Amino acid sequence: MNKLFRKVNTRLLLFYLTISITFLINCKTEPKKILINNISETSTIINQMQTDSIFKFFYDAIVVDSHNDFVYQVYNKGASFDKKDKFTQTGLPRLLEGGVDVQVFAVWIPKNEYPRAMSFVKEQVNRIKNFEINSPDKFEIAKTYDDILRITGNHKLCGLMGIEDGIEIESLEDIESLYSLGIRYIGLLWNNNNKIGSSAKEESKGKKGGLTNFGKKVIEKMNEIGMIIDVSHMGEQSFWDVISLTKYPIIASHSNCYSLNPHYRNLKDEQIKAIAKIGGVIMVNFYDEFISPNAEATRSQNFYEMYRKQLDSIYLLYENDLIKFNEERYKFILEHPINYGTSIDKLIDHIDYIKNLVGVDYIGLGSDFDGGITPPNELYDGTCYPIIAKKLSERGYSKDEIRKILGENFLRVFKNVTEKR
Numbered sequence: 001m002n003k004l005f006r007k008v009n010t011r012l013l014l015f016y017l018t019i020s021i022t023f024l025i026n027c028k029t030e031p032k033k034i035l036i037n038n039i040s041e042t043s044t045i046i047n048q049m050q051t052d053s054i055f056k057f058f059y060d061a062i063v064v065d066s067h068n069d070f071v072y073q074v075y076n077k078g079a080s081f082d083k084k085d086k087f088t089q090t091g092l093p094r095l096l097e098g099g100v101d102v103q104v105f106a107v108w109i110p111k112n113e114y115p116r117a118m119s120f121v122k123e124q125v126n127r128i129k130n131f132e133i134n135s136p137d138k139f140e141i142a143k144t145y146d147d148i149l150r151i152t153g154n155h156k157l158c159g160l161m162g163i164e165d166g167i168e169i170e171s172l173e174d175i176e177s178l179y180s181l182g183i184r185y186i187g188l189l190w191n192n193n194n195k196i197g198s199s200a201k202e203e204s205k206g207k208k209g210g211l212t213n214f215g216k217k218v219i220e221k222m223n224e225i226g227m228i229i230d231v232s233h234m235g236e237q238s239f240w241d242v243i244s245l246t247k248y249p250i251i252a253s254h255s256n257c258y259s260l261n262p263h264y265r266n267l268k269d270e271q272i273k274a275i276a277k278i279g280g281v282i283m284v285n286f287y288d289e290f291i292s293p294n295a296e297a298t299r300s301q302n303f304y305e306m307y308r309k310q311l312d313s314i315y316l317l318y319e320n321d322l323i324k325f326n327e328e329r330y331k332f333i334l335e336h337p338i339n340y341g342t343s344i345d346k347l348i349d350h351i352d353y354i355k356n357l358v359g360v361d362y363i364g365l366g367s368d369f370d371g372g373i374t375p376p377n378e379l380y381d382g383t384c385y386p387i388i389a390k391k392l393s394e395r396g397y398s399k400d401e402i403r404k405i406l407g408e409n410f411l412r413v414f415k416n417v418t419e420k421r
Helices: 001-029 041-048 054-060 070-079 094-096 109-134 147-151 172-179 198-204 213-227 235-245 268-277 308-318 322-335 345-356 383-395 397-416
Strands: 064-068 102-107 139-141 157-162 183-185 228-230 281-284 363-365
Touching: 041 064, 041 397, 054 322, 054 383, 054 397, 064 157, 064 281, 064 363, 064 397, 070 102, 070 109, 070 397, 102 183, 109 139, 109 157, 109 172, 147 157, 147 397, 172 183, 172 198, 172 213, 198 228, 198 235, 213 228, 213 235, 235 268, 235 363, 268 281, 268 345, 281 308, 281 397, 308 322, 345 363, 345 383, 363 397
Parallel strands: 064 102, 102 157, 139 157, 157 183, 183 228, 281 363
Antiparallel strands: none
């Protein structure tokens, strides 16, 4: 009798377990991007549903990177968006594996293209649109906040477009033209001065600056049409002119903290406070020279260059389970500490600093990948964003705080500014 009872109970348990698993698979809303690399095995899905890993949390969150120069690598070296070229840091496969949902592709204008700057911008916009044409099932360009929600909800990488250097703006009508092309932010300066104002680099040389009269009209026009103002690369005098004029939040798409590293490209405390006061966001840059004062002097091979074979082996074992891949990769990183170069912990220090200064609502990520940067050792390419979430968790950040940093803060500003049109 007892054996029969145990047998019946075992069968009932298996029956209810089967029903429960089937219900969870068919009725729940799948975690974001579980199927992003064609992960379709039921066992993998169940494993990902059950784990409480910070990496699972990361892949469920919305991740935004506000500054990426990949399109320049296409222009300059013929990079392939849908392949992992050895000379690039991102591209579609790496961004998908890295859990990025929204990537802003920045159009930077090299000096040799200044004479035809607007035509050059249009050509690069067409290059980005070709990403969409060639990978329609994995990538789509957004123009509105609702577009972003729809595209990310369909498990695609969502592309936005920005400009780095307003050298192409000759008239206020040009801003309308850029908006019509799909541009949603303009970094008004780069390392040189232009008709809009003075750059951080030029002001650091002692050159007087600030916004020109034309530059002030540009700010007003951008506010009017719902274009986000980006103050990265902007000189202090120009910056404060923007603060005095703008009616809406602004961003620094790829900047860090001057107090931790007194580089002219970094933001001083009062600038950070001013951005926060108007509801803007500082997107931290991954470039080691902006993170650490002695970065160049201590730089050597990055982590991937040192352990390429081992990291590739881990990836091949777990490429269909991104959560497990990140867990195993992180274990490997901890077991192989690097005693030179710039650690990811120093990047997290910049996030900590901004949080302590103004709060967590004003921080985001703006990697500057593929812009000629050397990133921290553990952030060797676009697959490494999950490690940021892990490090933030280890420092005691709550899940709500991490979600804000990963993308929600930027999306708040995007919605606030662009829906004013």
